[in-house]
Amino acid sequence: MSTETMPQNKSVTEFKLLGLTQDPMKQKMVFIIFLVVYTGTVVGNLLIIVTIKFSRSLGSPMYFFLFYLSLADICFSTSITPKLLADALSAKKVISYNECMTQVFALHLFGCMEIFVLILMAADRYVAICKPLHYPTIMRRQVCIILIILAWIGSFMHSSTQIVLALKLPFCGPNLIDHYCCDLQPLLKLACMDTYVINLLLVTNSGAICLSSFLLLMMSYFVILHSLRNHSAEGRKKALSTCTSHIIVVILSLGPCIFMYTRPPITFPMDKLVELFYTICTPFLNPLIYTLRNAEVKNAVRKLWRFKIGSESK
Template sequence: MQQNKTVTEFILLGLTQDPVKQKMVFIIFFIFYTGTLVGNLLIIVTIKFSQTLGSPMYFFLFYLSIADTCFSTSTAPRLIVGSVSAKTVISYNECMTQIFALHLFGSMGIFVLILMAVDRYVAICKPLQYPTIMRRQVCIILIIVAWIGSFIHSTAQILLALKLKFCGPNLIDHYCCDLQPLLKLACMDTYVINLLLVFNSGAICSISFLLLMISYFVILHSLRNHSAEGRKKALSTCTSHIIVVILFFGPCIFIYTRPPTTFPMDKMVTVFYTIGTPFLNPLIYTLRNAEVKNAMRKLWSVKITSESK
């Protein structure tokens, strides 16, 4: 870490300074975060131990749930604790670590969503070649590449953050550390860094969203040649993925593809994709997926039966 900074810690202002609203924030986001942990861990355990969820789609869903759990954990606990604390102080090193974790697991979620779209494209548009193209070794390599890509992206983000010089004030008008709110506090010209931020995070969000929507358009267009039952199953799966893509990428594009200006809704938009989306993903992928629900029932019924014996 750089040692030439007069600011060694920051104060996070959180979502609100109103004591009554802070209690509401604590209750609401404690429930959201608990639901995120329970829902995603349930999916992780079910896919890990189920004999019926061995397809590439569930292999990728396993890693999406891991990414979502870690992504939410990088921000939610501090928001929850901060809502009942007199002052939320975060050290400079902790702030940099949070930025790294936020972008590592956020970008991993993006890359896994892309891999899930690729999997659906091959399954629907090239069904005969699917077992060969999406074999287990290929899926493992793709996940490794996704982790490497995420690490490169988050490293680029942290290098940009480390270039910022802070000499006061140290009040971050946000509930977490990220480059956008930190740019406002830097006592230096941040024009170039903001351009690099937009080019890095903004480009990843925008291009990924565009590619995903094009791929799902191609998939849905190709369904016209399938049977009614095949169309229904494919539509159910693709609809779930499209909902997740829109919920996640909409807020990301809003935050990372604009000049360094702030809006009153910025914090709530960030809350939606850092805490809201990881909470909704398990609901979307389980409530709309009969295979996952059946696997959960079988797994937990076997566990309960074995324990009763």
């Protein structure tokens, strides 16, 4: 008997994902497009990670945090995209219950880590621009390491809360998820119980983190940009370029997140596209934004590449 028509008293052991499209030709296009995007995400973020790791000129706290943002981006995209690619080539888009719960955990762990790192990067820019004389003392290496550890702990606590909520949901059929991945919002629609309280907890957890983080980041960058009026023209230009990159990433990351997690359990036609942009496209765009708008990163990449070519020629 198909799991889609199983009796109501039997627990669901697997889910079927509808994905982005049911059209075979469009599925092939989905595979090609997102294979390119995923490859670009991994290569671009790895390039940033390797460059920061081996470049002496990128030893400041800002690049220390950028290292972990790129790491979170790779893991975040990897928790979603490989399954999406596999399903695009498969007629049977099935994910087991355990795999589904693992995806929920990974999605929220690395997504939350990305948000916390963006907050740390904003804090670093605030201290560097608004309190330059105290910057070496406040943002010393030991402090940055502690902040990153706290970010991982906070992300783990958030994702643990999400997985506890997901594990409390009873599924007795049907098992068809109108989505390309497992997340709490589409899973709530399949649960054979009243999900009002769990959705409320979801909004107060994920929604509150997204919205409060966005407001905090926008306020911090407003203060930073306002304080730039006291800097020299050259210092203003450099700080403005860095802050603009960060603001773009914040809007791209948290805008869709706010849309998905700060509302009642209502389905909109654009839900898949919004979450697709948030989970797959943003990790691809982040390294492009940081490298194309950051002269120090571009110079460090060139030096590292020249050094590699020089070593191989010898």
